[in-house]
Amino acid sequence: MLELAGKTHDESRQGEAYDPLVQLPGQFKKHFYIESYGCAMNFADSEVVASILNAEGFGSTRNAEEADLIFLNTCSIREKAEQTVRKRLTEFRSLKRKKPGMLIGMLGCMAERLKSKLLEEEKLVDIVVGPDAYRSLPSLIGEAETGQKAVNVLLSRDETYGDIAPIRLDSNGVCAFVSIMRGCNNMCSFCVVPFTRGRERSRDALSIIQEVQQLFNSGYREVTLLGQNVDSYYWIDEQNDETVTFARLLEKVALVSPLLRVRFSTSHPKDITDEVLCTMARYDNICKYIHLPVQSGSNRVLQLMNRTYTREWYIAKVNRIRELLPGCGLSTDMITGFCTETEEDHRESYALMEYCKYDLAYMYYYSERPGTLAERRYEDDVPEETKKRRLQEIIALHRIHSLESMQRDVKKTFRVLIEANSKKSDNDWHGRTDHNKVVIFPKEHYQLNKGDYVDVFIDSCTAGTLLGRIVTINN
Structure with missing residues (x-):
């Protein structure tokens, strides 16, 4: 799960609107406005959507009131994100009353689950498009312009958008996201991603390297390779008779230029290999930073979450990272109050954080998401007050570790x-x-x-x- 709700560089941009194009006056007769919520994958997807719309003659605007098209790229990982999206859609509906020709659309992970409710019951949107259906946007816009409700939420087994050059949104001209794969095969019981983004498929390595090279030639000096689980990247180059694993892809990207920094997110603990770690150690321009979500420190809860590793296995992986990459930055995700979590389970999570001493942590209390395995199998039986209290306890501990991590770098x-x-x-x-x-x-x-x-x-x-x-x- 690539959930980014913290306060780091590119990772906390929930709900921002972007102007991806430098436009000449009168260049476009129609304009679009996009707000993105949730994970980095959603922000990367918005850059693909911007490219598709631009090819259809739509320019961007920072002002929603000027837009002919308004899109919200949505997230279903947290309940709060859904509440925010609903609030914004209601505000945009009021805006549309003043501009009847305006179309409002929903993109991304909320599309499949809430399409009927938002289209028919609440009448908040005109267009609903799932993460694998962005190529159909031009025809859907045409349908919506005739007064029809336009929907495409079909998932794909092969769509990667590898041939579409993203338009960099709100770019600083230095750092860029590069999507290397889509979907997820890890059926974590708390996570809706496999149902909203489909099964895992890797983008071809040739298009990835081409995109990275173009970014470097345009002055970018850092790329972040994105996937729900980048370590399971796997692509066969039949032309050159080569199997490209994630470690091999990392190396190919690093070889674009020693002046190009390479980051990646996210790693599933079960899949990150010594080959990846040794590749990181071998190239100075591959950043020594790994996001390694643990979610819980309790073996019993990890099993309920279907995380497929134990506490002991995870700690051994952290030890291996620090052995092969001394000083490597390490961050994590942690959930408190998952179904049936006891005080003993919570203390095990607390103790694991005390052991790992993460440089950065994204911490949440559990909110049941409709459609997940946990919703179907388990009762959400931990009181919200208890969830929040446990969350505050691990946040307080992490603040100590974060400060200590910073203090270790003073005088260096x-x-x-x-x-x-x-x-x-x-x-x-x-x-x-x-x-x-x-x-x-x-x-x-x-x-x-x-x-x-x-x-x-x-x-x-x-x-x-x-x-x-x-x-x-x-x-």
């Missing part, structure tokens, strides 16, 4: 990729280390640009940010 020097101006001051730069830690440092007299590399000496820190100064320019 790190290579930092400049990504943007600091949000607080145009006199400071914002960047990240190899280990995915945010660094803020003054521009001083240096003539630098986004996409440049610098060595930064860390003078101090907060619980979430390193503060330093430039000591060397590395480009």
Whole structure:
């Protein structure tokens, strides 16, 4: 599950609207507006949708009131995201009353489950499109313009959108997502992704490398390879008689240029291999940072979740990562209050976090999602008050670990990729280390640009940010 609801670089952009195109006045007669919610995969999908709409003569706008088309790219992982989407759809319906020709559509993971309710009962949308049906958008828009309700939520066994060049949304011109696979074969009982995004299929490696090369040639200096479970990437290049595993793909991407940083998300603990870890160790430009969701520290709960590993196995994997990649940044997902979770189960999760001391953690209390295996099999029997109390306990523990992690980096020097101006001051730069830690440092007299590399000496820190100064320019 690639659920990103934390406060890191590209991962906390829920509900933002994007203007993907630099447009000339009058270039487009019709315009679209997109808001994306949830995981990085949804944001990447919105970039594919923007490309499809652009090819049909639609330009983008930051102002929903100017749009002829409004799309919400939705998430079903958390109940809160669904509530937010419903609220926004109601607001857009009011907007449509003032502009009758406007069309409102829902994309993504909520589409299949709520299509009938949103189209017929609540009449909130005109178009509903699932994650594998974006190519049908032009015909669906045509149907909706005649007053029909347009729907396509069919899942595919082979769609990867590998031939569509995404339009980079709200791009800083430095960092980009590159989708390498779609769907998921891991039937975790709490997760709806296999039912909303279908079965796992890998995009062909040739198109991935081509996209990465084009990004680098355009000035991008970091790519994040995306998939629900990137470690299970598998593609056969019949032309060259080569089997491309995720480790091999990582190597191919890293070889595009030593100036290109490579990240990836997400790894399922059962699939990340020594081959992947050794490839990371071999190439300096593959970032030493792994998101390794654990979800629970209790073997009993892990079995109910259908996570297919034990607490002991997971700890051994963490130990192996730290053996092969000393100092590697590590983050996780943790759920409190899953069905039947006891205080003893909770203490085991707490103890596991105490052992692993994650640099970053995405922590939630369990909310039952319709259509999941857990909803069908188990009673959601842990009181919400208990779920929230347990969540606060692990959050408090993680804050200690996060601060300690930051403090260990004070008085050290790190290579930092400049990504943007600091949000607080145009006199400071914002960047990240190899280990995915945010660094803020003054521009001083240096003539630098986004996409440049610098060595930064860390003078101090907060619980979430390193503060330093430039000591060397590395480009």
